[in-house]
Amino acid sequence: MPSIGLNVTLVGLTTKTVMNINGYSTLNFYVEESLGNREPTEFWVEARHDPNNRYLANKTNSINQNMRSTTAILVGLIYYVPPVINxxxxxxxxxxxxxxELEDISLISTNRNNNTSQQSPNLPWMNQQGSNNNRSYRPPRGATSRRRG
Known part of the structure; x- marks a missing residue:
């Protein structure tokens, strides 16, 4: 089947933690959205990855562990596995x-503002003050002048 570039946004909830199933680290999300007129409006999405990938393992293990509520952006290839019929x-x-099949995960935490009861997302790329204002000058590493002689 050829790959098709498709951007889909799903909003799903999970109260589970990561489990090892058939050699994959797996986390199930319940989705209550319609992807199209032929898709069901409610379904489960199984997000999984190779447990030897330490980057993804650390990210998935922190879902529903460190924070009361975790918002995660999951990036990967989604496909449908049909039912098995005897x-x-x-x-x-x-x-x-x-x-x-997970390729990347971004975790977004929400910080509670003490002045109001509203929560605002903590997005690292939105917290930058200026393009290069916070960087101090550093000489390039390993750069030495060489003279031919």
């Missing part, structure tokens, strides 16, 4: 599911 009994032995 050929003899014609009964469904495993439900169909949407699987997101």
């Amino acid at each position: 050929e003899i009994t014609q009964e469904e032995t495993a439900e169909g599911k949407h699987v997101l």
Whole structure:
């Protein structure tokens, strides 16, 4: 199947923590949105990655661990795994599911402002004061002048 560039935004909730299932670190999200007129309005998304990827392991392990509520931006390839049907009994032995193969995760924490009861997202790229104002001058590392002689 050819890859198609598709940007989809889903809003899902989970109260679970990461589990190891079939050699993958897995976290399930419940989504209550419609992706189109042929898709169900409620479904589960299984976000998973190789547990040997330390970057993704550290990020997924901190979901629902360090903060009471975690907002995460999950980036990856999503596909549908159809249900498994027993050929003899014609009964469904495993439900169909949407699987997101994780490539990156960004965690966004919300800080409570003491003056009001509103929460505002803490986005690192929004907190920069200026383009280069906070950088001090440093000479380049390993750069030495060489004379030919």
